[in-house]
Amino acid sequence: MLRSLLIICSLIGLAHAADNPPAPGFDAAGSDPKAIALADEVMAAMGGRANWDATRYITWRFFGIRLHVWDRWTGDIRFEQDDLTVLMNIHSREGRAFSAGVEISDPDTLAARLDRGYRAWINDSYWLVMPYKLKDTGVTLRYRGPDATEDGRPADVVELTFRGVGVTPQNKYAVWIDQESRLVTQWAFYRDAADAEPRFTGPWTNWRRHGSILLSDGRGERGHTGVAVFDELPGEVFTSPEPVELPAP
Secondary structure, three states: OHHHHHHHHHHHHHHHHHHOOOOOOOOOOOOOHHHHHHHHHHHHHOOOHHHHHHOOEEEEEEOOOEEEEEEOOOOEEEEEEOOEEEEEEOOOOOEEEEEOOEEOOOHHHHHHHHHHHHHHHHHHHHHHHHHHHOOOOOEEEEEEEEEEOOOOOEEEEEEEEEOOOOOOOOOEEEEEEEOOOOOEEEEEEEOOOOOOOOOEEEEOEEEEEEOOEEEEEEEOOEEOEEEEEEOOOOHHHHOOOOOOOOOOO
């Protein structure tokens, strides 16, 4: 009986892995097989890789403040904070910026505003979709073992470190993966991978279905607002500084 159960679990793990191939440059050789298997289970619990790949437009307000509209297929984004609007592509790093509706033409000021929008997107998108990026380029996964979250739920803990990617590759994260739902329910952030203690530990709550995937907006005392997924959006969202009213999801 035990042997049969192990075989079944192994086959399930292989199926999840086949459905969730790593990004080019993911550190498979340096990652623990157990941690990789958990990453695949998380992806399956959130709706599966096929549904994630098919998800095109995501919008949210980071802690209710900074607006992001992201075309995952093209890399185009719309970023708004206070009187600043940035329309750019995260792959080319090119785009336009507007202050109170007036386009910024000074090259140095424009470059600074584009960099602000890009860095905000890097940080804020990770706070929204980190569990979908466990097997990203440059990531190494290590299994820490079982542990309970701060609210007492049993979980498996996976550690993420990075090599030569992002704007802060020296960071480290630990994520708690619920043993029942296989969703991420807590994370801890380390400013430096060598740090023994995290800068903070916080929950991931309020997982809800958006389109064909699950997203979490609860981050303890704070949270994201306006989280939505769209199949179609007007082109003006990414080309015009005029205020846009997004359709109902």
